[in-house]
Amino acid sequence: MDEVTERQHGPGRLRLDESTREHLEVLAEGAAALAEFSLAAISIRDADELEVVAAYGPGVSEAIVGRRLPVALLEAELAHSDEWGPWRFVPHDRETPEIAEYGYVSDDVVVDSPNAWHPRDLLAAPLLDDDGELVGVLSVDVPLDGLRPGKLQRELLEKCAVVTRRAALVALERMELAEQVRLAQQTRDIIRKALGEPTLALVLEASRSAIARCFDAFGMWLTTFDAQGGTSTSWYAEGAETDPLLDEVESGAALLAQRCWAEQRVAAFSRAQPDAVGLPPDEFDQLMRYLERMGIGSVLLVPLGAGTECLGFLSLTRISASQRWTDVELDAALDIGHDLGIAVANARQVDQLRRIDSYRTELVNTLAHELRNPLFTVAANLEMLEDSELEPFDQKMVTSASRGVARLSSVLEDLLTMARVADPHAVLEAxxxxxxxxxxxxxxxxxxxxxxxxxxxxxxxxxxxxxxxxxxxxxxxxxxxxxxxxxxxxxxxxxxxxxxxxxxxxxxxxxxxxxxxxxxxxxxxxxxxxxxxxxxxxxxxxxxxxxxxxxxxxxxxxxxxxxxxxxxxxxxxxxxxxxxx
Structure with missing residues (x-):
């Protein structure tokens, strides 16, 4: 069976909940039984590739589930196929060398007949959505009688394709809904952690690894703008030990972030999507060459902001340029841009309050110390006057002045104590x-x-x-x-x-x-x-x-x-x- 899959590279990338996966496996089994074939597989489209998500037949599931095949390669193969209603049949003698590398070949013995099914024959039904876009493929292999389908079996195959298409579209809707729920839950957790942190460094520490995992990203960098026009950048990638130098692209990314925030959108771009950035061709080429040197094939740039002000941007990166950023991910990313923007704004205000508090503490300390010396001089002179022989009225005035000095000294002591215990930089020597x-x-x-x-x-x-x-x-x-x-x-x-x-x-x-x-x-x-x-x-x-x-x-x-x-x-x-x- 020239299965619509890629060579075995480990588990696939599509996220399917267990219920949806079981539903598709039942569909594959039902398709095989209805069409009277021994083997069947269902592949779902993910950007420019198809991934096998369900298979039926002895040993087939373990061999091919998770494999991926470029959509363009399949379309080229089907261009010279025979049309059997919704099905496309490619005899083994028309098979191209490119598709041969991706196929699964059954070990079943070929029957001795001119109309015998050949192990390298391909029979696949493209599954189209209501707009005619390819969303998946149903394929079958090894007819029970060992022969290529005749008229009656082709009618059964046509019914099978119609039923499978409807069920596959429902499964895709469930998969998208499950993805929306997953992203919503994870983004809530991320923002809850970020909003609870008082400094920008802690905001980043609390959220960066969770964001990368949430969006299945290889890494990310987050740049924030300060009130003076400067920037602060934090880079994160699983297992990375050193930060990359982002100076070459940061200014261009900052301008793009400003534009995206004004338009309330995110920008997902790769070599295959140059228009998403809106940069001149030479600048886009420079940007991509720089990213490719770092092993990055695709980027999702998310502006961060609060109100009308853009406060920075989040760049999520993927190694593969073919792994498309889904509409669900784009919507979730924009929501994170809003919520992280609030966290950044809060951290900036807290930092500003800390600076004000430090300045106030320093000011109080300085004033209190400057007042101490002249106050000590006044107190000393009043003590000398109290020891002198004064008229009753003068003695009363000196006593009153001494009480005022004592009260002022108490105020100064309280001010100094308050400045010391309220100073965020004062270390408690416990x-x-x-x-x-x-x-x-x-x-x-x-x-x-x-x-x-x-x-x-x-x-x-x-x-x-x-x-x-x-x-x-x-x-x-x-x-x-x-x-x-x-x-x-x-x-x-x-x-x-x-x-x-x-x-x-x-x-x-x-x-x-x-x-x-x-x-x-x-x-x-x-x-x-x-x-x-x-x-x-x-x-x-x-x-x-x-x-x-x-x-x-x-x-x-x-x-x-x-x-x-x-x-x-x-x-x-x-x-x-x-x-x-």
């Missing part, structure tokens, strides 16, 4: 910290202030030590800020309790007070820098609005989280949960 020791320091620092205000300050130390990994100074500052706030907003006769409790592999530091409480509206903004409560009673008590913001940043630096529960007039509980060592 060590094991016993929280019992932290509570002892907090009790000493905050207990005396609470006593002055006639507030009961009670620390409940646990019976066992709790070790966390972090900075002792920062953890002391965190619990002191919580305790100091609780004391500040609790009136005389009230109570503040500090507790440590275990929760699985975590420890909870809870500070509970019976103070003035916090309204629901204020609770939503409490951890913002410089926020002060709208409660007039709270505003009368001095503060910088940085205390809880510092607590939240320190907790985050220690892989912890902060929770707050409060009701106006009924007190507040703030809890920090940290992982135990």
């Amino acid at each position: 060590e094991p910290v016993n929280l019992l020791e932290v509570l002892a320091i907090v009790e000493e620092e905050c207990g005396s202030v609470a006593a002055t205000k006639e507030v009961d300050f009670v620390v409940h130390p646990p019976s066992e030590p709790f070790l966390v990994s972090g900075s002792p100074d920062e953890l002391v500052r965190m619990v002191c800020n919580l305790s100091g706030n609780a004391v500040k907003y609790t009136d005389a006769g009230g109570r503040v309790d500090v507790r440590l409790t275990r929760a699985g592999d975590e420890v909870v530091v809870a500070v509970q007070d019976t103070g003035i409480g916090i309204s629901e509206d204020d609770q939503r903004q409490l951890f913002q820098e410089f926020f002060r409560s709208t409660n007039p009673d709270a505003l009368e008590r001095p503060g910088t609005g940085l205390g809880l913001a510092i607590v939240e940043r320190i907790a985050r630096r220690h892989s912890g989280r902060v929770e707050l529960s409060s009701r106006a007039g009924e007190g507040t509980t703030v809890s920090v949960t940290l992982p135990l060592v």
Whole structure:
């Protein structure tokens, strides 16, 4: 049987779900039985090739399923065939040397008859869609009687071809639908991973191998544009150890990406598809020669963007120029271009916010340090004046100025602490910290202030030590800020309790007070820098609005989280949960 297949090169490329493949195998078996032949095979078109996807007959399936044959070669062979209705018969003596290399020859013995079937005879029925395009081929071999079909058998063959064509078209629709579902699921997974990453490098790391696998691509490169007009490129190919130099083609690809984004399309091109790029012939030839030196035969260029702005492009590559990019893949690729564009835009904004945050931290540090020296000078001179013999009114003014300097010093200390714990570049030099020791320091620092205000300050130390990994100074500052706030907003006769409790592999530091409480509206903004409560009673008590913001940043630096529960007039509980060592 001169089967419409290619030489054996391993498994085929067409993706068929098990149900569709079984359906086609049943069709092949039914075609053989209906036409009274021993062997049958069904091939489906994939771009410029046909792939055998189902076969029936002893040992045939293992031998030929997955083989591929160029469509042009089959069409040339059928050009000098005999027409038997929808079938084409090529006797063995008309066989061309080119097709002979692709055939499957049965071992069945030829019967002794002038009308005997020859092992190299070809009988195939092209399967056409409603537009007359070739979508597949049904072929049969080895008639049960060993003879070439007569009139009656040809009628059976014609019915067989009609039934098989209809069933094959249904199978192709199922195959395309299954491919759409597969791509939709995989692209959702890819974008979910990409959108969850805060930096462009992590976006690429999370998505590049999955994208290549999703589109059956040999490799890919992704180029993004920055706000200053520069580019950043990442290359990925399975097993590749070094990145190729893409400078020769990147500028042309960037212009093409801009055009594709404006037209909302992708560009799939190869030597056989020069028009898809829209480049002048000499530029296209230069581009293809460069890609071919890298072993690339086909490229799918996908623009990335958000809104009207093109933010870069994704180039998917295949080694074979004959493996066509399907319409389903083109649609899915454009969707990925939109979603990855959003991921790139998000990463760019996060990066910009980081730069702004770093600049702000540097600015606060500089200002605080510059203010420290003159403030120290003022404080020193005020101390000297306080020790002098002054008139009562002058003494009152000096005392008031000293309180102002002390408050300003506190603000500067908070600013410096906030700048340090909020700095994304500041490395946490962690060590094991016993929280019992932290509570002892907090009790000493905050207990005396609470006593002055006639507030009961009670620390409940646990019976066992709790070790966390972090900075002792920062953890002391965190619990002191919580305790100091609780004391500040609790009136005389009230109570503040500090507790440590275990929760699985975590420890909870809870500070509970019976103070003035916090309204629901204020609770939503409490951890913002410089926020002060709208409660007039709270505003009368001095503060910088940085205390809880510092607590939240320190907790985050220690892989912890902060929770707050409060009701106006009924007190507040703030809890920090940290992982135990």
